[in-house]
Amino acid sequence: MTAEATKVQIVEAADRLFYERGYEHTSFADIAAEVQISRGNFYYHFRTKDEILDAVIRRRLETTQAMLDGWEAEGAGPVERITSFIQILIVNQTKIMAFGCPVGTLTSELAKLGHPSQAGATGLFSLFRHWLARQFGLMGRDGGEADQLALHLLARSQGVATLASALRDKAFVEAEVQDMCAWLSAQVPVPTHLQ
Amino acid sequence: MTAEATKVQIVEAADRLFYERGYEHTSFADIAAEVQISRGNFYYHFRTKDEILDAVIRRRLETTQAMLDGWEAEGAGPVERITSFIQILIVNQTKIMAFGCPVGTLTSELAKLGHPSQAGATGLFSLFRHWLARQFGLMGRDGGEADQLALHLLARSQGVATLASALRDKAFVEAEVQDMCAWLSAQVPVPTHLQ
DNA sequence: GTCTATATAGAGATAGAC
DNA sequence: GTCTATCTCTATATAGAC
Numbered sequence: 001m002t003a004e005a006t007k008v009q010i011v012e013a014a015d016r017l018f019y020e021r022g023y024e025h026t027s028f029a030d031i032a033a034e035v036q037i038s039r040g041n042f043y044y045h046f047r048t049k050d051e052i053l054d055a056v057i058r059r060r061l062e063t064t065q066a067m068l069d070g071w072e073a074e075g076a077g078p079v080e081r082i083t084s085f086i087q088i089l090i091v092n093q094t095k096i097m098a099f100g101c102p103v104g105t106l107t108s109e110l111a112k113l114g115h116p117s118q119a120g121a122t123g124l125f126s127l128f129r130h131w132l133a134r135q136f137g138l139m140g141r142d143g144g145e146a147d148q149l150a151l152h153l154l155a156r157s158q159g160v161a162t163l164a165s166a167l168r169d170k171a172f173v174e175a176e177v178q179d180m181c182a183w184l185s186a187q188v189p190v191p192t193h194l195q
Numbered sequence: 196m197t198a199e200a201t202k203v204q205i206v207e208a209a210d211r212l213f214y215e216r217g218y219e220h221t222s223f224a225d226i227a228a229e230v231q232i233s234r235g236n237f238y239y240h241f242r243t244k245d246e247i248l249d250a251v252i253r254r255r256l257e258t259t260q261a262m263l264d265g266w267e268a269e270g271a272g273p274v275e276r277i278t279s280f281i282q283i284l285i286v287n288q289t290k291i292m293a294f295g296c297p298v299g300t301l302t303s304e305l306a307k308l309g310h311p312s313q314a315g316a317t318g319l320f321s322l323f324r325h326w327l328a329r330q331f332g333l334m335g336r337d338g339g340e341a342d343q344l345a346l347h348l349l350a351r352s353q354g355v356a357t358l359a360s361a362l363r364d365k366a367f368v369e370a371e372v373q374d375m376c377a378w379l380s381a382q383v384p385v386p387t388h389l390q
Numbered sequence: 391g392t393c394t395a396t397a398t399a400g401a402g403a404t405a406g407a408c
Numbered sequence: 409g410t411c412t413a414t415c416t417c418t419a420t421a422t423a424g425a426c
Contacts, residue, residue: 003409022307024219027401041410043403100303107361108295108303112217122361151358151367152374159354163346166302166317172346179347198391222419236392238421 007045007055009035015056019095019102023053023109050117057120060102064124068131078135079188082153085132086180089160089173097168101161103128128154140189149187156180202240204230206250213251214290214297218304245312252315255297259319263326273330274383277348280327281375284355284368292363296356298323323349335384344382351375 013034017026028049032042046052075081089096099105107121132150133143141149160176163169208229212221223244227237241247270276284291294300302316327345328338336344355371358364 001409006409020307022219022304024217025308028403029401037409038411039402040404040412044409047403049402099307104357104361105303105307108300108357109217111360112215112294112300113220125358125361148370151362152371155354155358155371156351157354158357159350159352162299162303162353162357163320163350165306166299166320167346175343176347176350196391201391223421224419232391233393234420235394235422239391242421244420 010045011055011059014052020099053117064127078138082135089177096161097164100165104158205240206254209247210251215294248312259322273333277330277379284372291356292359295360299353
């Protein structure tokens, strides 16, 4: 196995375990077992736990950006694209009901640890924030307003994810997603001649 | 010091530290240092970390119920009472921007740990849920609808708390609180003769 | 009830053989 | 690049003196 391929496997395993078990609760031994390498070999690729966390955050930034780019390409207009965002709660329902939102739970954990990578994790929120703001901009909202709507929707989806993992209530998630879609429709400006 | 008084001090310190640093990241030594007793003495009062967590959750259930009872007594009507709930985001703003919501972050952490006290922590959400549902009931909503509104508001405040601790943006919190209050006003049924 | 001292397990991290 | 063996530190938890 090339060094790079092993490194990628480690980061993928760490990414999943950090999400499912939390950063602190995941040990090198856990990750090494997942990738089926020895702890010793592990240190050839990453010297500290913080280095792995940084690599995981970088990877998440990349995959998130790729996902947003995909929605941008697929979605005919801003409403369809924002709907893709809202629908993650349905698409990833099983994992979210078990472990919450990967972004929200990581930032919360790092905040309590006072961890230096907090800023990196917050960058994940920024990606969504600016992408959403751009979409609301395309819907005719000016900069400040578009950003506020983006944060609003981001907060709502965070809240649903948190309650989803606490209550494990599928119907609740679906009702909230419906409500967010309805809210989104209400944001579409009505053409002047129909008012 | 009586055994009971020391025990209370331990639970108070653990409550604060579990919130600020997280459950796993808080050690017995941390709590003992806070209460200024030795680690040895500590084990006279609590034999395992799970026992402390249970005591902390019981304490939170009590203080939360007391808070809700207080709002019930003070608030003239359901709208004023629900406003008290929304305003926690302002009243506890500093701590929430630093550590998120104590209920949401604890349930998230315990979910990832697969901890047996998950149900206890979820009980904290239930307290808010049923209290809020009762208030919406007083506003004329039937049972199912009142519960859905309660969960909706609970989710929104969770989302604001999560983003607040990630972004540390006071203006965002205040704007969302304003928006929730406006939403609440819109839930007040308009008397038939004015429609 | 409170202490010091200690047992034991697991973590992160390193050294050096292959 | 991968391994085994080991160091060190910190955590939970216990034993027993006072």
